[in-house]
Amino acid sequence: MSERVFSVILLPTSDCNVACDYCFEHKEPHRLSLVLVPLLTRRLLDHLENEHIEECEIYWQGGEVMIMGPAWFEKAAEIMDRAAAERGRRFVHYLQTNLIGYSPAWNGVIRGMFNGSLGTSMDYPNIHRKLFKGGATAYTELWSRKLHEAKAAGIAVGVIAVLHKGSLEVGPEKFYRYFTEELGLSDFQVNTPFPGGPAKEVEGGVQLDSSELAEFMVGLFDIWMAEGYSSGVSVGPFNALVDHFTGEQARLPCIWKENCSNQFISVDAKGTVAQCDCWVTSYPEYFFGNMFQEPDLTGMLKTSRARREFVERPKRLVEDDDCLSCRYLSICHGGCPVRTYSALGTMMAKDPYCEVYKAVFACAEAHAGEVLRARAAPIISLRERHKAADPCVVN
DSSP, X not given: OEEEEEEXXXXXXXXOSSOOTTOOSOOOOOBOOGGGHHHHHHHHHHHHHHTTEEXXXXXXXXXXXXXXXXXXXXXXXXXXXHHHHHXXXXXXXXXBOOSTTOOGGGHHHHHHHSTTEEEEEXXXXXXXXXXTTTHHHHHHHHHHHHHHHHHHTTOEEEEEEEOOHHHHHHXXXXXXXXXXXISOOXXXXXXXXXXXXXXXXXXXXXXXXXXXXXXXXXXXHHXXXXXXXXXXXXXXXXXXXXXXXXXXXXXOOGGGOSOXXXXXXXXXXXXXXXXXXHHHHHOGGGOOEETXXXXXXXXXXXXXXXXXXXXXXXXXXXXHSXXXXXXXXXXXXXXXXXXXXXXXXXXXXXXXXXXXXXXXXXXXXXXXXXXXXXXXXXXXXXXXXXXXXXXXXXX
């Protein structure tokens, strides 16, 4: 059995209960019927068997996933997990929600199906995430209350923050203190933005200046290393990069995967299959097929013309761009195809945040060197003390 893990970003609905003004998704009320969950499960398990993969990670997202309700998830988990066990496979479930629909009624599902944890999102300062009534301020207040309720129930919460111009203006120190001190978080992730959706003009300046963004990211990295690294605070992607450069096992974010087409797909409520949630909700020209209409997911992925571009992208970047000369190619692999496509209209180019990534990689490499030297210092000190005590010890 292969030790590989296959991941699925599953969108049981693209409906949503909030009105974020930089959202790239096409909202519609369609929801995945429980009647179709056994078919979805069978298609996924067939693919796992075809590829000799034992485990499948399911990342439940939306739209807003909590619109489906806890009872729906209890039944979906029962169907999927029983079918997987019967075929010697397993699903591991993860939940990503805006938290607005959270209540104590979710606690049992979160503890049982999602191992007592969930992911959510909040930006600082919050300008773009809004309620239909009350705007961004009301959103922040309600979200903060829901966050504290979930934490009080013993649920582990990780937060994704999407950077925007306002984030760069407040600076990395104030940004860091908001998440660690005001919200009391020990686990958050920083994402670079992109203007998703076909020919969409996004409000609020989502496109950021690369030099300003790089300065912010490096500053935040430095603050985290000085104050959070040794005290148990996890800040992605910095923690994974330090692990990588210190020789530890590291799970880098999807934007730096060797080739995301080899490791995950996204499926929406209608069975549409694409590379990730960004593609399945924004770019119909890059749909791979439909899981409910085509009986063989493995065959679909192998024969899809749209997917072939993803498969060929790393080779094309090395041949046609300057990625081959970059010392960080083995980490970055040209960056995120959807960020590239949304900015340039093609994925056959390197990520427009290339210079930002280089600055972050260089910062990570420097900090990792400091970590390795600190780890070695006690060993060296002990050796020196031993040599002083025993004149027979030589270099």
